[in-house]
Structure formats: C-alpha cells, structure tokens
Amino acid sequence: MEQTNTIQFTKKNLESDQAVRWCPGCGDYAILSQTQKTMPDFGRKKEEFAFISGIGCSSRFPYYMNTYGFHSIHGRAPAIASGVKIANPDLSVWVVTGDGDGLSIGGNHFMHALRRNMDLNIMMFNNRIYGLTKGQYSPTSKVGHVTKATPNGSIDIPLNPPLLALGAQATFVARTIDRWQKHLSEMMTRSYNHDGGSIIEVYQNCNIFNDGAFEEYTGKEKFDNVIELKNNEPMLFARGTKGIKMDGSNPVVVDMEKHSVDEILIHDETNLNQALIVANWTSHPVLPEPIGVLYCIDKPTYNQEMVNQIENARKVRGKRSVQDLLNVGDTWTVS
Amino acid sequence: MGKTFKTIDEAVIRFAGDSGDGMQLTGGRFTETTAIVGNDLSTLPDFPAEIRAPAGSLAGVSAFQIRFSSKDIHTPGHRPDVLVSMNPAALKVHQKEIIPGGTIIANTDAFTKKNLNFAGYENNPIEDGTLDDYFTVIPIEMNKMVKAACEGIDLSPKLVARTKNLFALGVLFYMYDRPLDATEKWLRKKFKGKDAIIEANTKALNAGYNYGDTTELFTTRYKVEKAVLPKGTYRNINGNYATSLGLLAASERSGLDIFYGGYPITPASDILHTLASWKHFGVQTFQAEDEIAGIMSIIGASFAGKLGVTATSGPGIALKGEAMGLAVITELPMVIINVQRGGPSTGLPTKTEQSDLNQAFYGRNGEAPMPIIAPSTPGDCFLAAYEACKIAIKYMTPVFYLSDGYLANGSEPWKIPQIKDLDPIEVKFSDKPNEGDSFLPYKRDDKTLSRPWALPGTPGLEHRLGGIEKEENTGHVNYDPDNHHRMTELRKEKIARVASDIGKTKIYGDSKGDLLILGWGGTYGACRSSAETLREENYKVSHVQLRWINPFPSDLKSILSNFKNVLIPEINMGQLIKLIRSEFLVDAKGLNLVRGKPIGAPVITEKVKEILG
Numbered sequence A: 001m002e003q004t005n006t007i008q009f010t011k012k013n014l015e016s017d018q019a020v021r022w023c024p025g026c027g028d029y030a031i032l033s034q035t036q037k038t039m040p041d042f043g044r045k046k047e048e049f050a051f052i053s054g055i056g057c058s059s060r061f062p063y064y065m066n067t068y069g070f071h072s073i074h075g076r077a078p079a080i081a082s083g084v085k086i087a088n089p090d091l092s093v094w095v096v097t098g099d100g101d102g103l104s105i106g107g108n109h110f111m112h113a114l115r116r117n118m119d120l121n122i123m124m125f126n127n128r129i130y131g132l133t134k135g136q137y138s139p140t141s142k143v144g145h146v147t148k149a150t151p152n153g154s155i156d157i158p159l160n161p162p163l164l165a166l167g168a169q170a171t172f173v174a175r176t177i178d179r180w181q182k183h184l185s186e187m188m189t190r191s192y193n194h195d196g197g198s199i200i201e202v203y204q205n206c207n208i209f210n211d212g213a214f215e216e217y218t219g220k221e222k223f224d225n226v227i228e229l230k231n232n233e234p235m236l237f238a239r240g241t242k243g244i245k246m247d248g249s250n251p252v253v254v255d256m257e258k259h260s261v262d263e264i265l266i267h268d269e270t271n272l273n274q275a276l277i278v279a280n281w282t283s284h285p286v287l288p289e290p291i292g293v294l295y296c297i298d299k300p301t302y303n304q305e306m307v308n309q310i311e312n313a314r315k316v317r318g319k320r321s322v323q324d325l326l327n328v329g330d331t332w333t334v335s
Numbered sequence B: 001m002g003k004t005f006k007t008i009d010e011a012v013i014r015f016a017g018d019s020g021d022g023m024q025l026t027g028g029r030f031t032e033t034t035a036i037v038g039n040d041l042s043t044l045p046d047f048p049a050e051i052r053a054p055a056g057s058l059a060g061v062s063a064f065q066i067r068f069s070s071k072d073i074h075t076p077g078h079r080p081d082v083l084v085s086m087n088p089a090a091l092k093v094h095q096k097e098i099i100p101g102g103t104i105i106a107n108t109d110a111f112t113k114k115n116l117n118f119a120g121y122e123n124n125p126i127e128d129g130t131l132d133d134y135f136t137v138i139p140i141e142m143n144k145m146v147k148a149a150c151e152g153i154d155l156s157p158k159l160v161a162r163t164k165n166l167f168a169l170g171v172l173f174y175m176y177d178r179p180l181d182a183t184e185k186w187l188r189k190k191f192k193g194k195d196a197i198i199e200a201n202t203k204a205l206n207a208g209y210n211y212g213d214t215t216e217l218f219t220t221r222y223k224v225e226k227a228v229l230p231k232g233t234y235r236n237i238n239g240n241y242a243t244s245l246g247l248l249a250a251s252e253r254s255g256l257d258i259f260y261g262g263y264p265i266t267p268a269s270d271i272l273h274t275l276a277s278w279k280h281f282g283v284q285t286f287q288a289e290d291e292i293a294g295i296m297s298i299i300g301a302s303f304a305g306k307l308g309v310t311a312t313s314g315p316g317i318a319l320k321g322e323a324m325g326l327a328v329i330t331e332l333p334m335v336i337i338n339v340q341r342g343g344p345s346t347g348l349p350t351k352t353e354q355s356d357l358n359q360a361f362y363g364r365n366g367e368a369p370m371p372i373i374a375p376s377t378p379g380d381c382f383l384a385a386y387e388a389c390k391i392a393i394k395y396m397t398p399v400f401y402l403s404d405g406y407l408a409n410g411s412e413p414w415k416i417p418q419i420k421d422l423d424p425i426e427v428k429f430s431d432k433p434n435e436g437d438s439f440l441p442y443k444r445d446d447k448t449l450s451r452p453w454a455l456p457g458t459p460g461l462e463h464r465l466g467g468i469e470k471e472e473n474t475g476h477v478n479y480d481p482d483n484h485h486r487m488t489e490l491r492k493e494k495i496a497r498v499a500s501d502i503g504k505t506k507i508y509g510d511s512k513g514d515l516l517i518l519g520w521g522g523t524y525g526a527c528r529s530s531a532e533t534l535r536e537e538n539y540k541v542s543h544v545q546l547r548w549i550n551p552f553p554s555d556l557k558s559i560l561s562n563f564k565n566v567l568i569p570e571i572n573m574g575q576l577i578k579l580i581r582s583e584f585l586v587d588a589k590g591l592n593l594v595r596g597k598p599i600g601a602p603v604i605t606e607k608v609k610e611i612l613g
C-alpha cells in the first residue's frame, strides 16, 4: 500500500493494559502481534478503529487491542459490527471470529454481512477445533477427527470457508496462515484498503487441542503444499517447479520442467468462476492449498448506500420537524 | 322521505367479511370520517388468523369494530349494534355477539349455496327467518348494486365486484349521517392515476348512500353528536404509529438519530415500515437476517452513538434473550419493543394478549433487570415511547416497552402534542478522561448510577465493552466474587432509581375505598370504563393503570394499602398479580381471560360486584 507519512501511533500504543491469556504457543499471539505491527501503517487515527468479536479463544482479541472494542456474544459479531458501521461509516470496523463462532453459531450473520457488502474486515481464525470449550470438533474439522465429542471420529463434512464466502457473494475473499507473518500483514492491508466486506481466513494453530493441523503449510514442506496467489501472475508453486494448468474445466498440477509458463493459469482476482475453482482446492488431496487474495471486486457497499438514501430523502423531502409531521393529514380542531 | 332522525349517545358497528373483502379499509374510512365529524371513538381491528385462508372460510374472516360516541369513551365496545356481514362465514363468526335487537346488513349475493355450506349453514339464515326474532335483517344484493352503479366504466367484472365494500360503507354513512367527501378525496389520492378504479369506488360509495336514502329498508337514521373533548387539534391514531412518532420525537429532542434494527413479525412490522419511510429525519432502518441480528445491530449502533430501537413480538423477544443480557451488562441505551400477541410459540399471531410480562421481567439469564413501560392506550404509545427513550439515555440502560396487538392496531382520537413542551432529553457524550489521565467507562454518576457514553472515534477514550463481568469503574474483565456481587447490586440499584423519574401515580376515583382495579398496559380502557360504571352505581371503586412496571412507582405501596380489595384484570393467567403479591404482600385477586381479545368492561364490572358481594 501507499505509505503515508501520518503515522499516528506505534505497535506499543496498540497494546492494551490487559494480560494476554492465550495458551503459550497459541497461533493467536502471532496474529495479534502482526495486527499491532501492521495497523500503524494504515495511516489512520487509532481512535477510528473498532474491533468486534464474538465468543471463543480468538474473540478475546479486542481486550488486547488498545482501540475501541466489543467482546460480544457467541456468533453475533458481524451483526454488532454492522450496527457500528452503519451508525458511523467513518470507523474502520474489524470483526475477529473463529471457525466455531463465525461458521457454526454465527453462520447466518457471517453470510448476510458478506452478501450485503457491509464494509467490515472479518478475520476468521480457523483452528478447526473448539478451543475455549476444550476441544470439541468444529464445522471445519475434518471427517474422522477424534475429539471428546467424537470418540469414533467426526462424521460431519467440513465447511470450506472461502467457498461459503463466495457463495454469499463476498467481494473480498482471502486466506493466510498465522506463521506466514509477512503474508498475514499483506492480507490485512489489502482487506483494509478494500471498500466493502472482506473476509480473511487465517489458518491458526491450536497447539493444545489440534496441534499441527496446518503443519503441511507451515513446516518444511510448506512450499510444496501451498500456492501463494498473486494477481495477474501465473499460478506457480513449489519454488516455481510446479504450476497449475487447466485441462478442460479441471485444474491439474504440472511439472514446470515439462511445461512452459504460457500454459499456466493466470490468477485473476476479479474472476468469480476462477475463484470458485481455486476455493475448491482447499484440503485437496492433489492440488496445493491456496493462500492470498482469491477474489476481490468493487461493488456498492451497504453502508454507503444507506448514507446515499438518507441524503437523497433529505434532498427530496426537505428537512422537516416532527411537529410538522404531527400536524399533517386529517386533523380537526375542538375549540 | 318520511325518515326520522334519532339522536343517540353512541353506536358500535362491526364490519365483517372475507379477508379479500377490504373490511380493514372500510373500517378505516368509517373511522377517519367519524373522527372528522368530531365523535370520540375507539377501534378494534380483528385480523384473520390465517392470511391465506380459503375464500369464504371461517378462518378467513376479517373484522373491524368501531365504537363512536358523543361522550368520552375508553374502549371499542363489546357487542355491536350493527353487523355488516359480507358473507355467511362472517355472519356465523360474529352473529352471537350482536346486541339483541341489533341490525344485520348482509350482502345476499355472497350467500350462495357453496358459501353457506362452507360456513356450516344448512339453510340460508337470511331467508329462513331464524334471525328475525332477535335482529333487524337488511338484505342487500351488493354485487348486483355495484354492477349497475358501475355500468359504462371500463373495468373487469371482478374489479367492479370489489367495490362492494365501498357500497356497504355508503349505506353506513347514510345510516349515521356522515359525509362522503373525505372518503372520495382519499380514493383520489390512493388510486391516483387509476381513474376507472376511482370512479367505480366513488360510484359504489354514492350508490350505497343513495340506496339507504331511496329504499324503505331504513326507517330511522341516527345522529351521534360531537363529543366534548378538551380543546385542541386532534387526529386519529393507532398504537404502532404513535409508538413510531414517540421515538421520532425523542430523536429530535435528544439530537440522536434513530437506528432501528429488526426482523419482520406480526404485529410489530408496521413500526419498521413507518420508520423506514422517515429517512429524511435521518432514521436508519436495518432489516436484519434474524431477530438476534436485529438487536445486536442496535447494540452496535448504540455503542457508536445512535438511539437504538428494535421492535418485535414475544417469539422474537425469546430469540433476543441473550443479546438483551449483553445490553444490560454493557449498559448501553436502547429501546426494546414487544408488541405482544397470543402465545406460546407461534400462538395467535394476529390476536392480542398480555402474556409476555414474565418474559419481560425474567426472560434473560442471570440477574438482568431492565425498566419496563407499558402504554395504556393507542395514543399513549406516543408518550410512553418518548419516555422509554428518555429513561434509556438518562440511565444508560435498555428499556423494555410492552405494547400489545390491541394497542398497536386499535385507534382513537389523539390530541396532538407540542413537541417543544415535552421533557427535554439531555445527551452527554464523554469527550475527555474522567479520572486523572484515564478514562473509566464504568465510573458512575452519583445520582443515576449511569456510566459515561464514549463513542468510538473519540481520541483518548478507547475502551472495550463486553459480556464478561466488569470490574467496577475500569470495566476490565473481572472474576472476583465480591466485585460480581457489587456489580449485580449496582445494576439492580440503577434500575430502582428510575422510580424517581416516574411521576405520582394517577388514581381515578378516591384514594381510599372498597376496591382498587389495578391494570397495566392495554386493559386501561376496560378498567376505566368499568370503574366509571361502578362509581355511577355508588360503589367505592377506584382505578389505577400502571405504565411503569419496573420499577413500580414509589407511591404504589401506600395506594394499595388504602383499599380493602385489589382486583387485577390481565389477558394472561396472572402475571402482574404475582409481582404485586410478592412485592407488596397484598392479597390481590385476579381476573384472567386469554381469548385473544381485549377484556370487556362488563366482565370486570361483574367481577367487582361478585367480590364486593
């Protein structure tokens, strides 16, 4: 992004006076720290940020940010945040949620906030588990996942968050990983600069109840398993040794020693059909895990349309007093 | 023509027909004209239980009752003097309630074999003489009449037939000597651009009026003189509209724009519709994805400095329970409206009931007190909504507003208030630290115990709210046992202090006596009428209608102690009575009817006589 020279505050100013209470080693620490590092670069006043959350480990986030914040109830953060944004569109409103909070109990609000294109920045920490309630399977847990609630393995089919977001007509869909710090920071910045509803799915390790869930994408082999999407660039991964080519309507992985880069699919953030294809690579046995901005388009936002309607109504009908309203219509006088 | 005029004090008319017959519209027009004529009036719309019930079925009957008078009246009346019956089903449903000696005006064109069977009649009651001993039956072939009246107008026979409600209205206007011009004007506005429809309806209306004039069926016409109401300018108003206006007035006087978040539900949706049409007043309306999002959005909007309002009915309140607790613990101002309907579950969506008082009091987890106000009449909804906003802002608390289906849709003449004469509503947003260099979001005002309201966007006052217990003053997360007890007490005490903003209780009648009728909310009219009747008969009976139910007015205890008996009529199985008994140790007696209708004044009067022997 454009670096503005009006940094108003530093990472230090963003740290609240509350002791951070996640388990040692939790992926949430990295996300918090990266958020605090990135935000000063947005060039916006600290008091104009509001962090809203629901319930869950991730939802403790607002307590640790020295901004305006609201730790609400389970699943409802997008609804509170919508109220905040409509009430004061000048605020930069962030929603911090998790896979259980955002997709299970709060699935309805998640979907509707996105389809309205409410200008919220939703960060969903996906650890594929319920952490705060001590380890039950979540709507993103894999089939067969053994937890206290699923001693014989989960028989629930997991949700694919980016696909769900695209289905809800989100205008900005991205994914990143707690340990990919620079990438995380880039995604936040992109989300901040997007005028409209954005969702960043953050793969987050819960080292207590689901340790290593994303090991494939953070460990030694990560470059073989992850594809970092870059707009208008060919879809290469494994340090450029592999690429994705379309075979009819099916994407296939090809060896770049045998194929030219011209054959490789070019990532286009504005192409919904392609975004749907890419979103389907999530947890795919052969195709790499996509991270980066899957989809980004401009559309009128709900909050701005609301402002427009009110301004227009004022223009057309004029500013009137309530007394005028009371006095119009069929009235009669008793004298 | 040899017709005589008879002057009467009052009349009760009920229009009843199929949901497609336009009975609510007809009743509405009769009401508007009656208001202009200057009678006091009270209305009771009775919507069909099922919106899409088959035509001609009992479940599809829609009715509208109006009582109008040259005297000051408080209820829509009990049994109609005149029933306009547009089909057999309407007659079947309402016939038993017509006053003996009353009049039935029936559209005989709808009394077909099929419709009669549908309504469960073996013979045609209009023709078989079964009604003649009790009622005056006036059969009119309305379909035929409007067809003749509309001849030459380029309109399908179906649309012509639809004007028969205007014909019926014309007949009633003739009977009660009311002018047609207000309805004609209304038709021109309503159907602007559809000239054929305007013409047909206007012709049908006039044809009805002339029919009354030229036929021998009506030997007597009635005059109901103007009511002597206090001086002022009046309009007719229903409860949902008055509620919306009260909110808007509070918005203007407080300088806070309204943010309404809600989900469609009968019988509250009209509040959403009305507010949505007031964008030029800066009103924001957000039709949320569900009831929960409705209230959550207003919690967010209130956090950001708006006057948050949500309206729903009992089932919606059930869904909002957890969020209401959040509103209590975060101590943000907002108004939560419940327009009560019959329950439990989906219950009777279109019928009235008062069975959500317990829910308003107790329907949240934990100790989560909220002030509760219940308007008494359709017009009172204005002031009650205004007061609800005032208290919410002053005490930084959600306020529960308990209306009901009867108040919401019923109407009465309403003296238009002067907005400038209403109590001012003062709003103070924090703009600087309140404790040295720091800002304590839970540092309380000594008098009201309210906490400061600091809006996102204000430099230096960044703070976090949330549903976990707060530390006193700082608002930090705190699990300390003593702190939790203290905060619970503070939240309770804050609501108790609202009592100092509730004026003295108004007693109708003497402040001492044999029996006090203690009502709340929408039973006002019935309780008051009953007390008036009883006092005329020299019973030592008085009446108090509670508006604020939490906290109770401070003088209520001493008022109750001055009566030998206390009777509490409620449209539930006894909810206020339990509160009164436990709070004041008074052996109150209940009168409990849950029939989906307002309690009638005669029922209360009878009960009082039974108690007093």
Ligand code: SF4
Pocket: A021, A022, A023, A025, A026, A027, A028, A057, A058, A127, A131, A132, A205, A206, A207, A208, A209
């Ligand atoms: S339970 Fe898991 S997600 Fe929650 S704080 Fe601990 S490590 Fe983090």
